[in-house]
Amino acid sequence: MNKTKLTPKSKNISNWYLQLMELAELADYSYAKGTIVFKPYAYAIWEQIQKTLDNWFKQDGVENAYFPLFIPYSLLEKEKTHVKGFSPELAIVTIGGGEKLKEPLVVRPTSETIMYATFSKWLKSYQDLPLKINQWCSVVRWEKRTYPFLRTSEFLWQEGHTAHLSNDLAKKMVLKALNWYYKLYTDYLAIEPFIGQKSSAEKFAGADETYAIETPVENGKSIQSATSHNLGQNFSKAFNIQVLNKDNQLIYVWQTSWGLSTRTLGALFLAHGDDKGLILPPKIAPYQIILLPVTNDNKVLSLTKKLEQDLSNDFRVRTDLKLKKGLGWRITNWELKGAPLIIEIGKKESQSKQLTLKIRNRDNKININQQNCRQEIAKLLDELQTDLLTAFRKKKQKLLQKVETKEEFIKAINQKKFAKAYWCESKLCEAKIKDDTKAVSRVVELDNLNQDDNRTCFYCGKPAKREWIIAKSY
Numbered sequence: 001m002n003k004t005k006l007t008p009k010s011k012n013i014s015n016w017y018l019q020l021m022e023l024a025e026l027a028d029y030s031y032a033k034g035t036i037v038f039k040p041y042a043y044a045i046w047e048q049i050q051k052t053l054d055n056w057f058k059q060d061g062v063e064n065a066y067f068p069l070f071i072p073y074s075l076l077e078k079e080k081t082h083v084k085g086f087s088p089e090l091a092i093v094t095i096g097g098g099e100k101l102k103e104p105l106v107v108r109p110t111s112e113t114i115m116y117a118t119f120s121k122w123l124k125s126y127q128d129l130p131l132k133i134n135q136w137c138s139v140v141r142w143e144k145r146t147y148p149f150l151r152t153s154e155f156l157w158q159e160g161h162t163a164h165l166s167n168d169l170a171k172k173m174v175l176k177a178l179n180w181y182y183k184l185y186t187d188y189l190a191i192e193p194f195i196g197q198k199s200s201a202e203k204f205a206g207a208d209e210t211y212a213i214e215t216p217v218e219n220g221k222s223i224q225s226a227t228s229h230n231l232g233q234n235f236s237k238a239f240n241i242q243v244l245n246k247d248n249q250l251i252y253v254w255q256t257s258w259g260l261s262t263r264t265l266g267a268l269f270l271a272h273g274d275d276k277g278l279i280l281p282p283k284i285a286p287y288q289i290i291l292l293p294v295t296n297d298n299k300v301l302s303l304t305k306k307l308e309q310d311l312s313n314d315f316r317v318r319t320d321l322k323l324k325k326g327l328g329w330r331i332t333n334w335e336l337k338g339a340p341l342i343i344e345i346g347k348k349e350s351q352s353k354q355l356t357l358k359i360r361n362r363d364n365k366i367n368i369n370q371q372n373c374r375q376e377i378a379k380l381l382d383e384l385q386t387d388l389l390t391a392f393r394k395k396k397q398k399l400l401q402k403v404e405t406k407e408e409f410i411k412a413i414n415q416k417k418f419a420k421a422y423w424c425e426s427k428l429c430e431a432k433i434k435d436d437t438k439a440v441s442r443v444v445e446l447d448n449l450n451q452d453d454n455r456t457c458f459y460c461g462k463p464a465k466r467e468w469i470i471a472k473s474y
């Protein structure tokens with residue numbers, strides 16, 4: 001195989017990312033416009049994410065279910081803001097079985113409407129609450145400009161949908177889901193995202209409030225990485241979801257929905273990595289340890305086999321037996337793919353009590369004792385996990401810049417920074433900022449949520465109470 005040379009990340013992050021799709025075997029472009037194939041290596045990361053989240057959801061009493069892919073158009077129309085928000089990107093089926101359909105079917109862009117039409121039949125009494133349903137599926141949103149993992153016409157996600165007896169309970173659920181996402185990003189993906197609330201212009205179509213986490217990238221662009229919505233009673237009124245409360249009165253339920261998609265893979269690939277390729281955090285990497293036998297000498301192969309058996313109890317291990325490729329090629333290949341730890345096994349190792357290790361973020365090789373290698377490896381992987389988060393935090397800090405005036409803001413955006421500024425929060429001002437600079441409000445961080453300062457908007461000069469994160473969108 002003669003692979004093209006990888007563009008250095010420091011030189012052009014966009015080229016670097018697109019080249020890695022092929023070089024690191026993450027994705028292939030597919031045959032319908034805007035669609036990609038998730039190759040096994042990338043899909044395995046998604047499975048790690050699924051396992052982690054699914055576990056937390058279930059511990060909280062969330063149950064998995066599955067609702068149909070097709071939504072009758074009339075259902076989508078029931079919540080007016082919702083259909084308005086989604087209509088530009090809908091895929092609609094008009095012919096079925098060779099006949100024109102009486103009613104067009106929408107390929108789900110999200111499942112609020114199809115689920116809530118059914119919830120109205122399920123829910124009768126306060127004793128049926130809270131209802132907590134999650135669905136793992138794919139959704140379709142017609143995209144004009146596509147970018148692997150970050151923007152594709154079909155993507156995979158989970159969507160959680162809950163119903164509660166009060167607004168307070170719904171709000172608690174919204175923040176709980178948001179914190180799951182934050183924890184997944186911080187503790188597993190070694191990404192510390194911005195976490196906060198969206199502006200009214202940027203919130204989900206049909207929600208009272210939208211919360212989000214946002215991943216900053218060094219090209220000055222922000223990746224909306226997961227969202228959690230307080231739907232209030234907007235959908236329960238549209239779909240007539242009522243229960244009898246303790247006083248035997250009919251009330252509309254309070255609802256939430258929250259989702260995390262395969263965009264997360266895009267955020268993960270962009271967040272770490274260097275000129276050699278990806279760097280995957282050990283907690284989420286498909287393989288934490290790659291065993292590379294140097295020769296097909298019997299002693300070498302039997303030590304490899306033994307290590308694979310021993311280490312597989314505690315780690316995700318893969319042995320690369322493509323000996324004909326040569327050691328150098330295989331090391332480069334696994335470095336491209338961001339494998340956290342490579343162990344080379346040659347004659348020297350088969351005759352001594354030593355192992356030769358290479359940690360993805362360090363240049364020098366490390367020798368450790370074979371005897372207690374398990375503890376030593378666990379320690380090295382933990383260190384890599386921590387190093388990646390620390391490096392990400394530093395990068396985030398460097399990207400963030402406080403600004404007070406329009407001029408400072410434009411300069412910051414041109415320098416690919418994330419601005420933090422007092423903003424008036426008006427839709428008009430937001431539209432003006434977007435027109436002039438392509439930047440949009442990302443979130444008001446949770447720490448700034450209750451700010452009530454007496455300041456002026458950096459852009460229009462009107463009164464402003466809170467500081468917002470503002471940047472371009474990926």
Ligand SMILES: [Zn+2]
Binds near residue numbers: 429458459460462
């Ligand atoms: Zn303003």
